[in-house]
Amino acid sequence: MAPTDNAPSPDVWRAAVAEFIATLLFIFLGAGTVVVTGGLIKEGLTSARLVAIAVAHGLAIALLVAATARVSGGHINPAVTFGALITGKINLQRAMTYVVAQLLGAVVGAGLLTLVIPAAAQGNLGAHGLGAGITPGGGLVAEIVLTFALVFVVFATAVDPKGPGHLAPLAIGFTILVDHLAGVPITGAGMNPARTFGPALVAGAWDNHWIYWIGPLVGAALAAWIYEFVFLRSEK
Numbered sequence: 001m002a003p004t005d006n007a008p009s010p011d012v013w014r015a016a017v018a019e020f021i022a023t024l025l026f027i028f029l030g031a032g033t034v035v036v037t038g039g040l041i042k043e044g045l046t047s048a049r050l051v052a053i054a055v056a057h058g059l060a061i062a063l064l065v066a067a068t069a070r071v072s073g074g075h076i077n078p079a080v081t082f083g084a085l086i087t088g089k090i091n092l093q094r095a096m097t098y099v100v101a102q103l104l105g106a107v108v109g110a111g112l113l114t115l116v117i118p119a120a121a122q123g124n125l126g127a128h129g130l131g132a133g134i135t136p137g138g139g140l141v142a143e144i145v146l147t148f149a150l151v152f153v154v155f156a157t158a159v160d161p162k163g164p165g166h167l168a169p170l171a172i173g174f175t176i177l178v179d180h181l182a183g184v185p186i187t188g189a190g191m192n193p194a195r196t197f198g199p200a201l202v203a204g205a206w207d208n209h210w211i212y213w214i215g216p217l218v219g220a221a222l223a224a225w226i227y228e229f230v231f232l233r234s235e236k
Helices: 010-040 047-072 078-086 092-116 136-159 165-187 193-203 211-235
Strands: none
Touching (some): 010 047, 010 092, 010 193, 047 165, 078 092, 078 136, 078 193, 092 193, 136 165, 136 211, 165 211
């Protein structure tokens, strides 16, 4: 039966499934690394653990973006989807479908961690939180800047038709990696409301949760608008 005018088309559903799977795997691998190194190996935030967390998140995103780019664009992040929406790269229906799929995938990914990791080692399942001495205002600024860097690279490589699209997964993955090296001690390096939401919901860890929505959405909007109007539309 053909889809109705108000129902997402089959390609949107396929894209949503890709976003669900990719976000699920990202949470399981990224947050899983936080839990394994902190709960099972019982390390504090040493330099070695910081690098492990950053590499795990960066490589996971690089691989998952490469795997889903053809189907959904490889967003795997409501902030990236928001940036695409406000610059007209996708419509509202597709954006909403993506975000729901991303959030559901994040919850399922965090839930799977509870089935794998012993309860005593689960902690907060890698949910994000502010570092020692970091104020909510400072955390908000950090999330804006970190997400700005991510979405700016997404637009420069994956969105810009003249950009190096074949390098987009690697460039995005390295941006995630570098952002984690700088941001984990400050905010946990959210940049992705779904990455924050899944573990927060399953573990009940909601402290300063608003930062991890407002910061990434503002950072994504600024990066998307600047790249769209300064670099893309100015060349037309």
